[in-house]
Amino acid sequence: MxxxxxxxxxxxxxxxxxxxxxxxxxxxxxxxxxxxxxxxxxxxxxxxxxxxxxxxxxxxxxxxxxxxxxxxxxxxxxxxxxGSPTDKRPIVPPAPPVEPGEVVESKLMQCSTCNAFVAMLVFAPGATDTGRFEDYARRMYPEYSRRDLPTWIIGPASGPGPEDSADILQVWPTRKPLQRLTPAQFNPRLDRLAGSHCRPRKNNRR
Ligand SMILES: [Zn+2]
Known part of the structure; x- marks a missing residue:
């Protein structure tokens, strides 16, 4: 066994x-x-x-x-x-299984000036442990690697309130450790991306 x-x-x-x-x-x-x-x-x-x-x-x-x-x-x-197979002819395995057609909700964040996409959020209500976060990361890889935008996978909220935290995993451009963040902690990162897209130099000078 x-x-x-x-x-x-x-x-x-x-x-x-x-x-x-x-x-x-x-x-x-x-x-x-x-x-x-x-x-x-x-x-x-x-x-x-x-x-x-x-x-x-x-x-x-x-x-x-x-x-x-x-x-x-x-x-x-x-x-x-x-027992070993008695038929020694080469075996052609069936086609790989198709994953169930669960629709994964995602959202593209835009620059506040030119509307270019600056980040992607993947909403993962089923990501209740690290293994299930990995499932979302694996299945969404083709999408976020193609878009090449900073991408976070957001797990279910820890409570019903609007300020309750959620586990959040950054998967692109680099993989970061899982973090538990409230909207007040996470949203400023998105605001910075949306606000600095057309003004990176100006921000650096300050
Ligand atoms: Zn812009």
Whole structure:
């Protein structure tokens, strides 16, 4: 048996078309995201191991280093239980699972003078722990790396009041540690970006 540490989030979903299961494990202790094992019904014991994420995202390589030895060990133990495939022809695994079509709400902040975009906010009500923040960071990577704007992922508010804090993760242009901030602490950063876009020199002279 492979036992997983208690802080790993583990989810199983059926593959589209009912031809197997996809499993994903999210591990906050490696600050990385989801990985998948897929079983093909045509070759009952075949398992393919994949690492989810944009190939350009440096975190995808981190996930691969951590997950691949685990995936190979899972495959080895599965073969011990159910036997090696009798059909030795190469197996073409099914297409990668499509992630559920959850719409992630985001907002682009604009320069107060020329209306150019200066920052992006990603609203992540489901980001209740570091692993789930990593899920949002992984899934939104193609979007924020393409826009190349300072980007924050904002978790659920800690309470119902307008001044209640939220966990906030800056993911672009550099990854910062998760911070718990109130609107009064966070909004001035956005105001500075919106106000300084067309006046960077003037601000420097002061
Ligand atoms: Zn501007």
């Amino acid at each position: 492979i036992s997983l540490p208690p802080d790993i989030t583990f989810e199983k979903r059926p593959l589209p078309g009912g031809n197997g299961l996809t499993s994903s494990a999210t591990a906050p202790w490696v600050r990385s995201g989801a990985s998948c094992c897929r079983a093909c019904p045509e070759a009952a014991t075949h398992i393919s191991c994949e690492v989810a994420g944009d190939p350009a995202d440096p975190r995808t390589a981190e996930r691969r280093v951590i997950f691949e030895p685990l995936g190979l060990e899972i495959a080895r133990q599965m073969e011990q239980i159910v």
